[in-house]
Amino acid sequence: MTIIDSQVHAYEANTPKRPWHSVPNWPDHVTGDEMVAAMDKVGVDGAIFISSFSMYRYDASYAKEVQQAHPNRLAIVKPVDPDDPAVADVIADWKKTPGAVGVRIMIPEDSPRQANDPGLDRILRAAASQDFPVNILCWGNLDTGTAIIDRHPNTRFILDHLGILQPRVPPAPPQPWADLPKVLELAKRPNVVIKVSGACTLSREPYPFPDIWAPLARIFEAWGFDRCLWGTDWTRAFAVVNYEQAVEPFLKTDRLNDAERAMLMGGACAKAYGWSPRKA
Numbered sequence: 001m002t003i004i005d006s007q008v009h010a011y012e013a014n015t016p017k018r019p020w021h022s023v024p025n026w027p028d029h030v031t032g033d034e035m036v037a038a039m040d041k042v043g044v045d046g047a048i049f050i051s052s053f054s055m056y057r058y059d060a061s062y063a064k065e066v067q068q069a070h071p072n073r074l075a076i077v078k079p080v081d082p083d084d085p086a087v088a089d090v091i092a093d094w095k096k097t098p099g100a101v102g103v104r105i106m107i108p109e110d111s112p113r114q115a116n117d118p119g120l121d122r123i124l125r126a127a128a129s130q131d132f133p134v135n136i137l138c139w140g141n142l143d144t145g146t147a148i149i150d151r152h153p154n155t156r157f158i159l160d161h162l163g164i165l166q167p168r169v170p171p172a173p174p175q176p177w178a179d180l181p182k183v184l185e186l187a188k189r190p191n192v193v194i195k196v197s198g199a200c201t202l203s204r205e206p207y208p209f210p211d212i213w214a215p216l217a218r219i220f221e222a223w224g225f226d227r228c229l230w231g232t233d234w235t236r237a238f239a240v241v242n243y244e245q246a247v248e249p250f251l252k253t254d255r256l257n258d259a260e261r262a263m264l265m266g267g268a269c270a271k272a273y274g275w276s277p278r279k280a
Contacts, residue, residue: 001262002276004269005047005247006231007160007197010035010066011055018062020055025168026235032066036073038234042247046073046277048231048269050104050135053079060094067099072278075101077135082119088126095130101273102133102158107148109140109165115147124148128155133272135195139165142182149192157192158272161233162219166201169239176202177215187222193272194223196264197231200249201240208249217255225263229272 013029014020030038032049039047049067051060060078067076078094080087080103094100105123107113113120127134137160138145149157163183167173186192199216203209220228232246250256250265270276 001258002046002266002270003044004229004266004277005039005044005234006158006195006229006269007050007233008035008047008231009052009233009235010049010062011052011235012062014055018056021057022054024054024236026238030235032069032074035066035234036070038243039073042244043251044247045266045279046075046275048077048101048273048275049074050077051079053104053106058084064097064099071099074277075099075273075275077102077104079104079106080123082113082117082123084119085122087119087122088129091123091126091130091132095132101275102135103127104135104137104160106137107141107144108137111141111144113144115144115151120148121151124152124155128152131156133158135160137161139163139179142179142186146182146186146189149186149189153191155191156272157189158229159186159192159194161195161198162202163194164202166198166233166237167240168236172202172204176204180215180218184218184222187219187227193227193229193268194219195229195231197229198233198237198246200246201233201237207241207245208252212249213253213255220260220264225260226268226271228264229269230265231269 010032051063058081063076076099133156135158200209205211234243
C-alpha cells in the first residue's frame with residue numbers, strides 16, 4: 001500500500017534570514033531533507049507538508065523550497081489570511097504553485113472569529129471556485145467550525161487533528177475525547193473529511209497507546225475509512241511522541257484489516273487532495 005502522512009511540519013533553523021514568528025517546543029530544526037529521511041526510516045511514502053503558521057505565519061516560501069527539492073514525496077498546504085482583502089488572488093496564485101494541494105484556516109479555541117466572518121467567507125468562496133480543499137483547525141471550537149462548514153456547503157473541508165484539542169506536552173487531559181460526540185455529529189456533513197492526525201497524543205497510556213482505539217473505532221464507523229486521513233502531526237507532536245511511535249501503532253494494530261489500513265493510511269488522503277507520492 002501507499003502510505004501518506006496527512007500532516008507534517010518541516011522547518012529550518014531560526015535565523016535572521018528566515019526568522020521564526022514564535023519558538024514552539026519543537027526541535028531546533030526538522031528540515032525537508034530530515035523529514036523525508038524520517039519518513040524513509042519507517043516506510044512512509046509521502047506526506048502533506050503544512051507550512052508552519054506558528055513559525056512562518058502566512059509565508060509558505062520554505063514549503064515551496066522543500067517541495068521543489070522533494071516533488072515526488074511532498075505536497076504543500078499554505079495558511080491564508082482572513083484579514084487580507086486580496087486573499088482570493090493569493091489562493092489563485094497558490095493554486096498554480098507546483099505541489100500545492102490546499103489552503104488552511106485556523107479558528108482554534110481562543111479565536112474571536114465567528115462563522116460569518118467576511119474574511120473567512122472570502123477564503124472559502126475562493127477555495128471552492130478553485131476546487132481547492134480547505135484544511136480547518138477548529139479544535140476546542142467545534143461549534144464554530146461546524147457552523148462554518150454548514151455555511152459553505154460547496155467548499156471541501158479537511159478537518160484537522162480529529163477536531164479535538166491535543167496536548168503539546170504529556171500527559172493527555174483527564175477527558176481527552178470529551179468532544180467526540182461533536183466530531184461524530186459532524187460526520188453527517190458530506191463536504192468534510194477528517195484527519196486522524198495526532199491521535200497518539202490523546203492517549204493516557206504509554207506506547208503503543210492502546211486506549212486510542214475505542215474512540216477511533218467510533219470515528220471510523222461514523223465517517224467511513226474513505227473519509228479518514230491518517231497523519232502524525234509531526235513535529236507539533238514532538239514532545240509527546242517521536243515519528244516512529246506515531247506511525248507504528250497504525251501499521252501493527254490488529255484493529256484494522258488490510259483494506260482499512262490501506263485506505264486510512266493513504267487512500268483517503270490521495271482522494272481528498274488529488275495527489276499521490278512517487279517513490280523511487
